[in-house]
Amino acid sequence: MKAGLFVLLGSVLAGCAGSSGEDDADPRTMILALEGEPATLTAHLSTDLSAILVASNVFNGLIGYDFDFNPTPDLAERWEVSPDGLRYVFYLSPHATWHDGEPVTAEDVAFTFNEVISNVHPRARRWWDNVASAEAASDHEFVITLKAPFAPFLTLLGNGLGSGTLILPKHIYEGTDPRTNPFNRRPIGSGPFKFAEWQPGAFIALERNPSYFKPGLPHLDRLVFQIVPDAATRLLSFERGEIDFLHAYIVPYEAIERLRDDDRYQVIDRGLESAATNENLLFNFRSAPLGDSRVRRALAHAIDREAIISGALFGLGRVAHSPINSGLRWVYDDGFDDYRVRDLVKAEALLDAAGFPRDASGARFTLRLTHDAGKEVERRAAVILRDNLSELGIDVAVEPFDRPTYIERTFRGWDFDLALQNFVTGPDPTLSVSTRYHSKQILRAPFVNAMGYHNDEVDRLMDRDISELDRTIRVETWKSIQRILMQDLPVLPLFEYPSMNLASSGLADVVTTPNGYLQTRERARFQNPKDAESQPR
Amino acid sequence: MKGRRSAPLLAYCLRRLAQAIPLVLTVFVINFLLIHAAPGDPVDLLLGGLDSDPAFQEQVRRDLGLDQPMSRQLWSYLANAARLDLGYSFRFREDVGTLIASRLPASLLLMGASFLLSVCAGIGFGVVAAYRAGGAGERALTVLTLSGYSMPVFWLGQLMLLVFAVGLGWFPIQGMVSLRAPSAGLDRVLDISHHLVLPALTYSVYQLTLIYRLTRVKMRETLALDFVKAARARGIPELVVAFRHALPNAMLSVVTIMGLHVGHMLAGSVLTETVFSWPGMGRLMYEAINARDMPLLLGLFTCIAVTVIVVNVVTDVIYAVLDPRVVYS
Numbered sequence: 001m002k003a004g005l006f007v008l009l010g011s012v013l014a015g016c017a018g019s020s021g022e023d024d025a026d027p028r029t030m031i032l033a034l035e036g037e038p039a040t041l042t043a044h045l046s047t048d049l050s051a052i053l054v055a056s057n058v059f060n061g062l063i064g065y066d067f068d069f070n071p072t073p074d075l076a077e078r079w080e081v082s083p084d085g086l087r088y089v090f091y092l093s094p095h096a097t098w099h100d101g102e103p104v105t106a107e108d109v110a111f112t113f114n115e116v117i118s119n120v121h122p123r124a125r126r127w128w129d130n131v132a133s134a135e136a137a138s139d140h141e142f143v144i145t146l147k148a149p150f151a152p153f154l155t156l157l158g159n160g161l162g163s164g165t166l167i168l169p170k171h172i173y174e175g176t177d178p179r180t181n182p183f184n185r186r187p188i189g190s191g192p193f194k195f196a197e198w199q200p201g202a203f204i205a206l207e208r209n210p211s212y213f214k215p216g217l218p219h220l221d222r223l224v225f226q227i228v229p230d231a232a233t234r235l236l237s238f239e240r241g242e243i244d245f246l247h248a249y250i251v252p253y254e255a256i257e258r259l260r261d262d263d264r265y266q267v268i269d270r271g272l273e274s275a276a277t278n279e280n281l282l283f284n285f286r287s288a289p290l291g292d293s294r295v296r297r298a299l300a301h302a303i304d305r306e307a308i309i310s311g312a313l314f315g316l317g318r319v320a321h322s323p324i325n326s327g328l329r330w331v332y333d334d335g336f337d338d339y340r341v342r343d344l345v346k347a348e349a350l351l352d353a354a355g356f357p358r359d360a361s362g363a364r365f366t367l368r369l370t371h372d373a374g375k376e377v378e379r380r381a382a383v384i385l386r387d388n389l390s391e392l393g394i395d396v397a398v399e400p401f402d403r404p405t406y407i408e409r410t411f412r413g414w415d416f417d418l419a420l421q422n423f424v425t426g427p428d429p430t431l432s433v434s435t436r437y438h439s440k441q442i443l444r445a446p447f448v449n450a451m452g453y454h455n456d457e458v459d460r461l462m463d464r465d466i467s468e469l470d471r472t473i474r475v476e477t478w479k480s481i482q483r484i485l486m487q488d489l490p491v492l493p494l495f496e497y498p499s500m501n502l503a504s505s506g507l508a509d510v511v512t513t514p515n516g517y518l519q520t521r522e523r524a525r526f527q528n529p530k531d532a533e534s535q536p537r
Numbered sequence: 538m539k540g541r542r543s544a545p546l547l548a549y550c551l552r553r554l555a556q557a558i559p560l561v562l563t564v565f566v567i568n569f570l571l572i573h574a575a576p577g578d579p580v581d582l583l584l585g586g587l588d589s590d591p592a593f594q595e596q597v598r599r600d601l602g603l604d605q606p607m608s609r610q611l612w613s614y615l616a617n618a619a620r621l622d623l624g625y626s627f628r629f630r631e632d633v634g635t636l637i638a639s640r641l642p643a644s645l646l647l648m649g650a651s652f653l654l655s656v657c658a659g660i661g662f663g664v665v666a667a668y669r670a671g672g673a674g675e676r677a678l679t680v681l682t683l684s685g686y687s688m689p690v691f692w693l694g695q696l697m698l699l700v701f702a703v704g705l706g707w708f709p710i711q712g713m714v715s716l717r718a719p720s721a722g723l724d725r726v727l728d729i730s731h732h733l734v735l736p737a738l739t740y741s742v743y744q745l746t747l748i749y750r751l752t753r754v755k756m757r758e759t760l761a762l763d764f765v766k767a768a769r770a771r772g773i774p775e776l777v778v779a780f781r782h783a784l785p786n787a788m789l790s791v792v793t794i795m796g797l798h799v800g801h802m803l804a805g806s807v808l809t810e811t812v813f814s815w816p817g818m819g820r821l822m823y824e825a826i827n828a829r830d831m832p833l834l835l836g837l838f839t840c841i842a843v844t845v846i847v848v849n850v851v852t853d854v855i856y857a858v859l860d861p862r863v864v865y866s
Contacts, residue, residue, distance in 0.1 A: 029716065029717050031716050031717070036824060037629075037820075037821075037824055039628050039629050039630055040630060045630070046583065046584065047584075122584040122593060122597075125590045125592070125593055126590065179600075179630060180630060184630070185631070199713075199714075199816065200636070200639040200640060200816060201639075201640055201643065201816025201817065201820055201821065202643075202712065202713055202714070202814075202816035203712070203716060205716075224716045226712060226716060226814070227814060227816070228711055228712075228814045229811050229814065229820060229823075230711075230811045230812050230814070232695055232812075233695075233698065233710060233711050233811075233812055233813065233814060236698055236699075236702070236703055236710050236711075237710040237711050237814075239703075240702070240703065240709075240710055242709065242710055242711070242712070242716075402577075402827075403577075403582075403827060404575075404576065404577025404578070404581075404582055404827065404828075404829050405575075405576040405577050407577065407578070407581055407582070408576045408577050408578060408581075409576070411581075412578065412581070443591065445581070445591070445594070446581045
C-alpha cells in the first residue's frame with residue numbers, strides 16, 4: 001500500500017518533470033559507447049553489433065521476446081500459430097508509420113523478408129530454405145508459411161542481431177540494391193528514434209520520434225552513440241559522466257567492484273541472456289593426443305576453472321557447467337559436469353592409460369594454445385591454463401594472434417591443438433549450439449565445428465529437435481545432448497560471460513529484455529527530475 | 538635574384554613530381570602484395586562467420602572481386618586508381634575516397650595543431666637551451682625532452698588524461714565535441730579547441746623533443762661560428778643575432794627532419810587517435826586492418842605515400858628559400 005503510494009507520487013513527479021523538461025532547452029540525452037565504427041545503421045547486412053545497437057532504436061522487429069524467451073509484441077500487436085506449426089499470422093499495429101510519414105504495412109514486412117533478408121543476410125539461407133511463402137494478406141496482416149515445423153522460429157524473428165529481421169521500408173528499398181542503398185547509412189525506420197546525424201569516426205545521433213506508434217514512448221529526447229575504441233578511455237569517460245552506458249561486451253570487469261559501490265553508477269546484472277555467451281577451450285580432434293577422449297577428460301580434470309574466474313574475470317561471471325549457458329534457463333542443465341573439483345590424480349591416471357606416460361624428465365607432450373590477442377580475458381585465462389596443464393607434464397605454448405589471423409588459423413586452417421573461443425549459445429540452442437557440434441558443421445568457416453567432432457547420436461538428436469515444437473520434449477532432447485557433450489568434450493566449457501551492463505545511476509529501464517546489451521531504448525528514462533537536471537552539460 | 542631562381546625552381550618541382558609517379562606505382566604494388574600476403578579472410582570478417590553458408594560466402598567473394606586471380610585484381614585496381622577511383626570499401630560499403638575525405642579534416646586539424654606546437658615550442662626551447670648551455674635549466678629541459686622522446690604515446694596519453702582530465706578536470710576525456718550540449722558557431726570552435734588540447738599535446742611531444750634537440754645542437758654550433766661573432770661585433774642586438782643570423786643556418790637540418798617525419802606523423806596517428814577517440818584517419822586505418830579491408834587500406838597507404846612524396850618536394854623548396862647556395866637544375 002505504502003509502496004503503491006510512492007509509485008503514484010513518483011509518477012506524478014515524473015509527469016511534472018516531463019513537461020518542465022520540454023520547456024527547457026536541455027534535451028534528455030543518453031550517450032552510449034560503441035567500441036568500433038558500424039558499417040551501416042541497419043540490421044539486414046551483417047551481424048555487426050555496433051550496427052544493431054543503433055538499428056534497434058531506428059527500426060522495429062515484428063516481435064521481441066522476454067526473459068523466458070516467450071514472444072512479445074513489437075510491430076505485430078498479436079500473432080497466431082497454426083497447430084501444425086507451419087502457418088504464422090502477424091497482425092501489425094495500424095498506427096505505425098515510417099519516419100517520413102508513410103504508413104507501415106504488411107507489404108513492407110513481406111518485402112523485407114522476400115527481397116532483402118533472404119538475399120543479403122549472411123545467416124538467412126539456413127532457415128529461409130524452409131519458408132514456403134511470406135506474404136501480405138491485407139494491409140496489416142502478414143502471413144509466413146513454413147515447409148516443415150521449425151522450433152525456434154519465433155525466437156529467431158525476435159532476434160534482430162542473428163536474423164536481421166528488423167523491418168525495412170519498401171518504398172525506400174524497392175528497385176535498389178539493398179547492400180548499397182544510401183539509406184543504409186541514414187536510415188528511415190519506424191522506431192522510437194529517428195536518424196539525425198552521423199559524424200564518421202566520432203558519433204551517431206538519433207532524436208526522438210514524436211509520432212512513435214507506441215503511446216507515451218520514447219521517454220528520451222536524444223540517443224548518441226559515441227565511438228570510443230580504447231577500453232581505458234571508455235572507462236574514464238564513463239566515470240566522468242561523458243558516457244551513460246557500456247554494453248555487456250565492453251564492461252570493464254576490473255572496475256566493477258569499485259563501480260558497484262559508487263552511487264553515481266549502476267551495474268545492471270542482466271541483459272546478455274539472449275546471447276548467453278560461454279568461453280570454451282576447443283580441442284582439435286585431429287591433433288594426436290586430443291583425439292583420445294581420455295586425454296580430453298584428463299585436461300578437464302586438471303583445469304582449475306574457479307581460478308580462471310578469479311584470475312581472468314576478477315571474480316565475476318561463473319563456471320560454465322554445460323555447452324549451454326545458464327541464461328537459457330528453460331533448457332540449461334548443469335548436472336553433467338564431472339570436472340567441478342580439480343583432480344590431478346584422476347588426470348594423471350587417464351593420461352597414463354591413454355598411453356602418454358611421463359618421460360624421464362617428467363614431461364608428457366606439448367600442445368599449442370591459440371587465442372585472439374585482442375581479448376584480455378583470454379590472455380589472462382591462457383596463462384592459468386598453461387600453469388594448470390604444466391602440472392600434468394603437458395607443456396603448453398601460448399600463441400596469441402591478431403583476430404583475422406587467429407580466425408584464419410583456427411577455423412579455416414584447423415591449425416591448432418587447443419583454442420580459446422567464446423560461443424554464443426542463445427537465443428535458442430538449435431540456432432547456436434547445434435551449429436557448433438553437428439558433424440555437418442565441420443566446415444572451414446569461422447565459429448563452427450573446427451574441433452572435428454562427430455557423434456551420430458548427437459547429430460540425430462539435433463536433427464530431431466529442429467522440428468520439435470513441444471518444449472517439454474525439447475528439454476529432454478537437450479538434456480541428452482548436454483550429457484553426451486560433457487562426456488565427449490569437444491570443448492570444455494570454461495566460464496559464462498557476466499551478464500552485466502553499466503549505466504549512469506540516473507537512468508532507469510535501460511535493460512528490459514534478455515537482449516539488454518543491444519536492445520531498443522524506447523523505455524529508457526531518467527529516474528527523477530533531479531537526476532535529469534544534474535547530468536553534466 | 539628571386540625572379541631568376543623561381544623559374545628553374547618550378548621546373549624542378551614539376552620534374553620531381555613527375556619522377557614520383559613510378560615511385561607511387563611501386564609503393565602501390567608492394568602495398569597490394571603485402572596486404573594480400575597477410576593472413577585473414579575479409580569475407581569471414583565481413584559476414585561474422587557462424588551460419589553463413591559456403592555458397593553465400595562464394596557469392597560475396599565474387600561481389601568483392603576476390604575470386605579473380607591476383608594479377609587481374611591488381612590490374613583492375615591500378616586502372617581504377619589511374620582514374621582517381623580508389624575503389625569501394627569492403628567493410629563500410631562506401632567509396633574509399635569519400636571515406637578518407639570524411640576523416641581527413643579531423644586528422645589535419647590534429648596534425649596541424651601538433652605540428653605548429655612542436656615547431657614553435659621545439660625551436661623556442663632549443664634556442665633558449667643553446668644560450669643556457671650547461672645551466673640547470675638546460676639540463677632539466679634535456680632530461681625532460683629525453684623522457685618525452687622515449688615515452689610511448691598511448692602511455693603518455695593515459696597519463697595526460699589522468700592528470701588533466703580526471704585529476705584537474707580541465708579538459709574533456711575524449712571525442713571532438715561535447716555531445717550533451719551540441720553547440721554552433723563560435724561556441725563550436727571553442728568546444729573543438731577544448732577537446733583538441735590534450736590529443737595535440739600528446740601527439741606533439743615526440744616531434745617537439747626531436748626538434749628541440751636538433752635545434753639546440755645546431756644553434757650551439759652556429760653560435761660559435763665567425764659570422765655570429767662578426768654580427769655581435771657590429772653591435773647588432775642579440776635577439777636579432779639569434780633569430781635573423783644564427784637560426785636560419787641552424788634550421789636546415791631541422792627542416793629535413795621535419796619533412797621526413799610527416800610520414801611518421803601520418804602513420805603514427807593511430808595510437809593518439811585511439812586513446813582520445815579522435816575521429817581521424819589513423820583509426821580508420823586501424824579498423825581497415827582489423828577487417829582486412831583491402832581497398833580501404835590500399836587507399837590509405839597510397840594517400841600517405843603521396844603525401845610523403847609531396848612533403849619531400851616541399852622540403853626541398855624550403856631549403857632553397859633558407860639556403861641561397863642551393864641551386865636547382
